[in-house]
Every structure is written in structure tokens, then in C-alpha cells.
Amino acid sequence: MHMALVGTPNSGKTSLFNALTGSKQKVANYPGVTVERKEGFFVTPNGRQVSVVDLPGTYSLRGRSPDEEITRDFVLGRAKGEVTPDFVLCVADSTNLRLTIRLLLELKATGRPLGLVLNMFDIAKRRGVTVDVPKLSASLGVPVVTSIAVRKGGTAELLRLTDEIAAQAQPQTKQNQWRPLSASELRATQREADRIIAACVSLPARPDTWSAKIDAVVLHPVAGLVVLLAILFVMFQAVFAWAQPLMEALSSAFDSLGQFVHDTLPAGLLQSFLQNGVISGVGSVIVFLPQIIIIFLVILLLEDFGYMARAAFLMDRIMGGAGLHGRAFIPLLSSFACAIPGIMATRVIDNRRDRLTTILIAPLMTCSARIPVYTLIISAFIPEKEVGGLFNLRGLVMFGLYAAGILSALGVSFVIKFFMLRDYQPAPFMLELPDYKLPRLNSIAIGIYTRAKMFLQRAGTTIFAMMVLIWFLASFPQPPAGAADPAINYSLAAIIGKAVAPLLAPVGFNWQIAVALIPGMAAREVAVAALGTVYAIEGGKEAAEQIGQVLATKWSLATALSLLAWYIFAPQCASTLAVIKRETGSWKWMALTFAYMLALAYAASLATYNVAMALGAG
Amino acid sequence: MTELHDIAQQLPSGLPSELPLGLAPRGYVGTIHRLAAGEAASALPHDELESRLIELGFVEGARVEILHEGILGRDPIAVRVDNVTIAIRRREAMAIIVG
Ligand SMILES: Nc1nc2c(ncn2[C@@H]2O[C@H](COP(=O)(O)OP(=O)(O)OP(=O)(O)O)[C@@H](O)[C@H]2O)c(=O)[nH]1
Ligand SMILES: [Mg+2]
Numbered sequence: 001m002h003m004a005l006v007g008t009p010n011s012g013k014t015s016l017f018n019a020l021t022g023s024k025q026k027v028a029n030y031p032g033v034t035v036e037r038k039e040g041f042f043v044t045p046n047g048r049q050v051s052v053v054d055l056p057g058t059y060s061l062r063g064r065s066p067d068e069e070i071t072r073d074f075v076l077g078r079a080k081g082e083v084t085p086d087f088v089l090c091v092a093d094s095t096n097l098r099l100t101i102r103l104l105l106e107l108k109a110t111g112r113p114l115g116l117v118l119n120m121f122d123i124a125k126r127r128g129v130t131v132d133v134p135k136l137s138a139s140l141g142v143p144v145v146t147s148i149a150v151r152k153g154g155t156a157e158l159l160r161l162t163d164e165i166a167a168q169a170q171p172q173t174k175q176n177q178w179r180p181l182s183a184s185e186l187r188a189t190q191r192e193a194d195r196i197i198a199a200c201v202s203l204p205a206r207p208d209t210w211s212a213k214i215d216a217v218v219l220h221p222v223a224g225l226v227v228l229l230a231i232l233f234v235m236f237q238a239v240f241a242w243a244q245p246l247m248e249a250l251s252s253a254f255d256s257l258g259q260f261v262h263d264t265l266p267a268g269l270l271q272s273f274l275q276n277g278v279i280s281g282v283g284s285v286i287v288f289l290p291q292i293i294i295i296f297l298v299i300l301l302l303e304d305f306g307y308m309a310r311a312a313f314l315m316d317r318i319m320g321g322a323g324l325h326g327r328a329f330i331p332l333l334s335s336f337a338c339a340i341p342g343i344m345a346t347r348v349i350d351n352r353r354d355r356l357t358t359i360l361i362a363p364l365m366t367c368s369a370r371i372p373v374y375t376l377i378i379s380a381f382i383p384e385k386e387v388g389g390l391f392n393l394r395g396l397v398m399f400g401l402y403a404a405g406i407l408s409a410l411g412v413s414f415v416i417k418f419f420m421l422r423d424y425q426p427a428p429f430m431l432e433l434p435d436y437k438l439p440r441l442n443s444i445a446i447g448i449y450t451r452a453k454m455f456l457q458r459a460g461t462t463i464f465a466m467m468v469l470i471w472f473l474a475s476f477p478q479p480p481a482g483a484a485d486p487a488i489n490y491s492l493a494a495i496i497g498k499a500v501a502p503l504l505a506p507v508g509f510n511w512q513i514a515v516a517l518i519p520g521m522a523a524r525e526v527a528v529a530a531l532g533t534v535y536a537i538e539g540g541k542e543a544a545e546q547i548g549q550v551l552a553t554k555w556s557l558a559t560a561l562s563l564l565a566w567y568i569f570a571p572q573c574a575s576t577l578a579v580i581k582r583e584t585g586s587w588k589w590m591a592l593t594f595a596y597m598l599a600l601a602y603a604a605s606l607a608t609y610n611v612a613m614a615l616g617a618g
Numbered sequence: 619m620t621e622l623h624d625i626a627q628q629l630p631s632g633l634p635s636e637l638p639l640g641l642a643p644r645g646y647v648g649t650i651h652r653l654a655a656g657e658a659a660s661a662l663p664h665d666e667l668e669s670r671l672i673e674l675g676f677v678e679g680a681r682v683e684i685l686h687e688g689i690l691g692r693d694p695i696a697v698r699v700d701n702v703t704i705a706i707r708r709r710e711a712m713a714i715i716v717g
Contacts, residue, residue, distance in 0.1 A: 059673040096701045098675055183653075183668040190677045203701065211703075212685075219696060221689035313705040317690040326694070326705075425661035428710045429694055430674060433703040 001050045001166045002083050006075060006107065007091035008099045009033075009057030010434050012119040015149035016091055016158070017054035024446050028303035029437050030330065031057060032348035035067040037074055037082075044163045053085065056347075059099060060106060062180050065350035075110060076178060087165055089115045089158075094124035094131065094146070095435070097201060101193040104140065106181060111174030113165065114142040117158055121146040123435075128204040136200040150440060211435040215310070224314050231307075235298045235336075236402045239371060240378075240395040243290035247375075250290070251546065254283035269475070276536040277471030278464070284532035284547055285459050285525045288372040292455055293448055295368050299337050300447045304439035308333065309431055316429050322410040323417025324361075325354040326429040332358065332409070335365035336402075337451070339576045343583055351427035357416050359583060360593055363576050364409040364569065366402045368455075369524040373567045374401055376528050380548040381560040404568050408600065458523065466519040466526045467533055474515075474537045488538045507566070507605035508559040508613075512538070520572050527572070558612035565608040571597035639682060639697065640712035647683045648716040650676060658713035667713055674706075675699045676714055 005013040009031030021040030038054045056067035063072035077084030092100035137144040148154030258279040265271040316326030335342030342362045349355040385393040473493040497511035520527035581590040655664035686696040694707045
């Protein structure tokens with residue numbers, strides 16, 4: 001049997017999907033989390049195999065934005081090469097049935113067998129909502145069950161229902177008669193829904209007082225913005241300050257490992273490969289895991305708590321000044337973790353121009369892959385100092401880099417507004433603000449685990465592969481016998497690096513940086529690993545020095561600052577570019593993103609380097 | 619009737635008995651009388667705007683309350699519609715006639 005999960009945004013479809021299939025798809029407390037179709041399988045108590053598809057949330061089948069179109073096309077069987085569902089399960093937030101029941105009435109026209117799940121029944125019960133389930137089922141003419149997607153055993157009734165439906169297994173007979181409803185038909189459907197609800201559901205007026213109390217502060221015009229700024233500030237400071245002890249532990253663990261390899265293996269290519277290529281290279285990236293976990297943790301907590309939609313509300317008009325839509329806030333904030341999910345999340349923006357602008361600037365948000373680059377340079381060049389007795393100078397510089405990313409994103413968006421996509425009227429901003437929910441430990445843990453695993457997998461695949469390449473380039477050809485210079489000067493890496501270096505000399509980059517930037521096209525953090533390997537090989541076969549200490553002696557402050565400026569803008573992430581191509585459906589936008597970011601990177605580095613030199617930081 | 623009395627006290631004096639939600643102050647409580655998409659200067663076609671409003675629960679008879687407003691131009695507003703809170707710009711809220 002093929003089942004589809006449909007419902008208004010944030011009603012718990014993905015939670016239900018995860019509970020049924022044991023998947024770990026992303027769940028969070030704001031509308032528009034799911035933007036893709038995801039299939040999973042489960043076996044009912046009676047042993048029937050069921051395929052279930054999780055879909056983006058939608059208020060109707062009209063399909064106003066790319067994510068809603070996915071839902072519409074799947075339900076109507078228009079998706080190419082996809083099965084049409086033989087059972088559509090409508091998932092409702094039981095505390096707010098009006099909109100889902102209207103959707104369900106609309107879905108009847110599709111002719112597909114329907115069912116209704118009253119999800120979040122725990123919350124409804126706590127608020128004193130009572131539902132006459134048999135009566136509701138009779139009024140709607142579809143089976144109705146209750147569920148608590150986030151509780152063990154909370155889907156028992158749904159599983160039972162699935163078995164019943166599967167057992168009937170009558171072929172779908174009714175014709176699909178769905179067509180977009182006119183406003184007056186919608187109104188009539190809503191009236192009908194309200195009538196049914198009035199007859200079957202009693203809603204004592206016990207609103208969520210907690211949400212109201214929190215919102216009194218969080219959505220206050222002034223206090224709300226202060227809270228938002230404080231959250232962002234703590235997030236960026238935390239990345240630097242809190243992760244330090246763990247990072248040092250990891251870093252010394254890799255050092256001892258390198259030392260161990262150095263001591264146990266005979267000097268030679270194998271020793272060099274393991275010590276310089278693998279451990280110095282990949283290790284120098286893995287060290288940053290704690291920081292990346294912290295940034296993901298903060299974002300996950302905000303998402304689960306229900307803060308994201310509030311932040312979008314607060315920022316709507318402010319971002320409007322720079323030509324951005326309020327709905328762009330959530331994708332942009334997610335881009336602090338990684339631009340790829342951020343760019344995908346723009347599917348919830350229905351206006352094409354708003355969506356394009358957001359996609360173009362999302363890569364300017366400081367993603368977690370820049371953290372290793374920033375941290376490495378900051379720790380090597382910025383002294384550890386207290387500022388104003390409260391802040392840490394390094395943390396402040398980090399905050400400054402984040403701020404630079406945000407400001408330049410706003411600037412670029414402003415330029416787009418004025419010069420490129422001019423024929424535009426502000427698209428409306430309408431967003432449901434969900435009630436706050438206590439973040440659930442389990443889902444946070446799963447979120448962190450998934451992200452950490454992805455990061456380590458990347459370290460083990462992309463970054464490792466690049467390291468092998470760099471190590472090879474930096475080690476061959478071997479120097480002629482009796483050569484006076486360090487061996488690396490005779491290698492392919494030096495030849496390539498020195499060929500590119502003149503281009504980068506005006507911005508203060510030496511050939512080692514040039515070498516690191518090239519494989520860094522694959523992913524930003526590869527540059528750190530590449531520097532680790534290049535300097536480890538150059539440094540000879542002695543015990544591995546920490547890469548940061550090496551940089552501090554080899555680079556001028558001006559060069560370091562210039563590289564920081566470079567990475568605010570550098571378009572160095574192949575996967576992001578690929579996603580831009582896919583989401584915009586054109587090479588043009590991808591090429592444009594690449595070109596404008598590269599131009600900004602070069603200009604920013606050039607300016608930074610020259611100003612720093614003029615101020616005597618050479 | 620005490621409810622009406624409370625509302626009257628919250629409102630600045632002189633608010634007409636029927637007005638667009640887009641002009642109502644924070645704290646306003648009322649009921650939707652009708653939708654008038656033609657009266658909002660929204661970028662959306664009238665029918666589309668009306669459909670979207672209905673899909674979010676803005677239908678005749680629904681109780682609305684303005685809970686919060688943004689800092690710039692008191693915009694957007696967070697409106698309680700029956701059991702849900704919806705963020706919407708005043709420009710679009712002009713289409714919701716309340717009283
Ligand atoms: N208490 C409680 N919380 C739930 C239940 N089901 C889901 N949630 C929470 O509701 C929020 C939304 O859940 P999701 O599964 O992401 O909702 P969705 O319908 O997939 O949302 P979109 O993908 O945005 O359409 C999350 O914070 C969940 O933890 C439930 O039965 N009880
Ligand atoms: Mg979902």
C-alpha cells in the first residue's frame with residue numbers, strides 16, 4: 001500500500017513519518033520545515049508492508065510556492081515517475097483543527113481514500129480540548145484516529161487503522177475532480193468545516209498562557225530585538241569560547257597520534273603520508289567538531305523551541321529595507337550551519353524574486369565550514385585578551401566576521417533590489433506563529449548526531465581525498481639528491497602554487513596559500529587541512545608542530561587578515577554551487593553567484609591587505 | 619456585554635464601528651465582518667489575496683485580536699485568529715474588515 005502524509009504546516013507530519021518508519025528526518029517547531037518528498041517503509045502489526053511519503057505542509061492544494069507544488073503534484077499523481085498514493089492521510093494539529101479540516105474537505109475532490117489523524121493529542125488534552133471522534137468520523141465520512149507522534153506507542157491507533165484500510169484494499173474508483181477552489185468556494189468549505197468542528201469538538205478557551213507570556217517579551221518591538229541580538233551574539237561567542245577545552249583535547253590527541261606514527265614507523269613515504277597527509281590534514285579539520293556541534297546545537301534549540309517564526313516576524317520590515325522578505329530569515333539563519341539546507345529552505349518563499357535574492361545571498365552567511373578557517377587564523381594571530389572584562393577579544397573578532405557576512409549579504413540584496421530584479425512589488429508576508437514547545441532532548445540529540453556524522457563523513461571522504469591529493473602533489477617529485485632547499489620546493493604543489501601566486505600576491509597570499517585555495521574549492525575547510533599538510537611537509541620530518549604556531553611565524557598579520565576577509569566572501573564550496581544550480585534551474589544564477597562572490601573576495605582581501613600594510617601590520 | 623465594555627475601554631475613543639484590521643491598534647479585539655481584498659494595496663490579485671486569508675482562517679465571524687506589532691511602522695502585526703497566531707503585514711490586513 002502507498003500512503004501519503006498531507007496536512008497544514010507544522011502539524012507533525014514528519015514526526016509521524018519518523019515514528020512510523022524509524023527515520024530521522026528533520027523535525028522542528030516552525031511551518032515549512034519539510035521541503036522535499038521523502039519515502040519510507042514500515043510493517044503494520046498484521047505484517048503488511050506499507051510505503052509512506054512525507055510531504056511539505058500546505059494549507060491547500062493550490063501550490064503557491066515550490067514546496068507546496070511538490071505536495072500538490074504528488075497527491076494528484078502528477079509527479080513524474082511516481083506512484084499515486086492509494087491512501088491520503090491528513091495530519092491535523094488537534095489544538096487547531098479548523099484549517100486541516102477545511103483542507104480535508106478540499107482533498108475529498110481528489111477522489112482518493114482519505115483518513116484523518118488528530119495529532120498532538122497530548123497537547124489538546126492538556127488544554128482541555130475534547131473530540132467526539134466517532135461523530136467527527138461520521139460527519140466527515142472518513143476514518144479518524146488520534147495520535148501522539150512524539151511518544152512511544154503514540155501511533156498505535158494509526159497502525160491499526162492502516163491495517164484495516166490495507167485489508168479492504170479496494171481499488172480507487174472515484175474520479176479526480178479536484179480543481180483550484182475560488183475564494184467563495186473556499187469560504188463555503190471553511191464554513192462547513194467550522195460547522196463540523198462546532199458539532200464534534202469542544203474547545204474550552206484555555207489558550208497557551210506560556211506562549212503568550214513569552215511572546216510579551218520576545219515579540220515586544222524593542223525588547224524582542226534586544227533578545228534576538230543577544231541570542232545571535234551568544235551563539236557566535238559560544239562558538240569560540242565554549243568549544244576551546246574540547247578542541248585543545250582533540251588537537252593534542254592528534255598530535256600524540258602523529259608523534260606515535262613518527263616514532264613507530266621508519267622514516268619514509270608511508271610515515272610521511274600518515275603523519276603529514278592523513279593526521280595533520282584530516283586531523284586539523286576534525287579538531288573543529290566541537291565548534292560545529294555548538295552552532296548546530298544553538299540553531300536546533302531555537303528551531304525546536306519555536307523561536308524561528310518569531311525572529312522572522314521581528315525582522316520582516318527590517319529586512320524589507322534591504323529588499324528581503326521576512327520568510328527569508330529562517331533560510332538565512334539555517335545557513336549559519338550550512339548554506340545547502342538554507343538554500344533548500346527557500347522553497348517556502350512563493351515570490352520568485354524574493355526566493356532568488358535569498359538564494360544568492362545565503363552563501364554569504366558564515367557557514368560552519370568557515371569556522372575552521374576563521375578559528376585557525378584567529379588563534380594564531382589574535383591575542384587572547386579580555387575586552388571590557390566581559391568579552392573575549394577572539395570571540396569579538398569572530399563576531400565581527402559573522403557580522404561582516406550578514407552586512408555584506410544585506411548590501412548585496414540591496415544592490416539586487418535596485419539594479420537587477422526591479423519590476424517587483426513587495427510580496428505579502430503571512431506566517432503562522434506556532435505555540436512554543438519545550439525542545440525535546442531526543443530530537444536535539446538526533447539532530448546533533450546526524451550533523452556530526454555528516455561532518456565526520458565529509459572529513460573521511462571529500463577532505464581525505466583532497467588530502468591524499470595534496471600530500472601527493474607536495475611530496476612528488478622528490479628533490480634531487482643533495483638539494484639544499486626544503487623538499488617541498490621541488491614538488492608539483494610548489495610549481496602549481498608558484499604559478500598561481502602572482503595573481504594572489506596583491507592580496508598578500510604566498511604560494512602555500514595558493515596551493516591550499518585550489519583544493520579548497522571542493523569545500524572551505526579543506527584549505528585548513530591543505531595548509532596543515534603543506535606546512536607539515538615543509539617543516540620537515542620533525543614532530544608535528546601545531547599548524548597555528550607555524551602560521552604565526554610564517555605569515556604577516558596583514559596576510560592573515562587578508563585571508564580572513566577572503567573567506568567572508570569566497571565561493572569555495574562545490575556542493576553549494578551545485579544546489580544553487582538545481583534550485584534555480586539555471587547555470588546562469590550559479591555562475592553569477594560564483595562570479596560576484598569571487599570578485600567581492602578579491603576586492604575585500606585587496607583592501608584589507610593594503611590597509612593593514614599601511615598601518616604597519618606587514 | 620462585559621466583553622464589549624472591556625473592548626470599548628481598550629480602544630482609543632473615536633474608532634469607527636467598522637474598520638480594516640490594518641488600521642487597528644495593538645490590543646484591538648473584534649470580529650471579522652467581511653473580506654475586502656479590493657481595499658488592500660497588496661501585490662496579489664484580489665482573488666488570490668482573499669483565498670490566502672481564508673486559508674489562514676480569516677473568515678467572516680472569526681474573532682481576531684492584535685497581540686503584537688513590529689517596530690518599523692508598527693508592522694507587521696501578530697493576530698490571534700480563533701486558536702492560531704498569524705503574522706501578517708498591515709498592507710494585507712487592510713483587506714480584513716472588522717468590527
Ligand atoms: N507534544 C507533541 N508535539 C508534537 C507532536 N507531533 C509533533 N510535535 C512537535 O511539533 C513540531 C512540528 O513537527 P513536524 O513533524 O516538524 O511538523 P511537520 O508537519 O512535518 O511540519 P512541516 O514540515 O513544516 O510541514 C515539532 O516541534 C514536533 O516535536 C505530538 O504528537 N505531540
Ligand atoms: Mg515536516
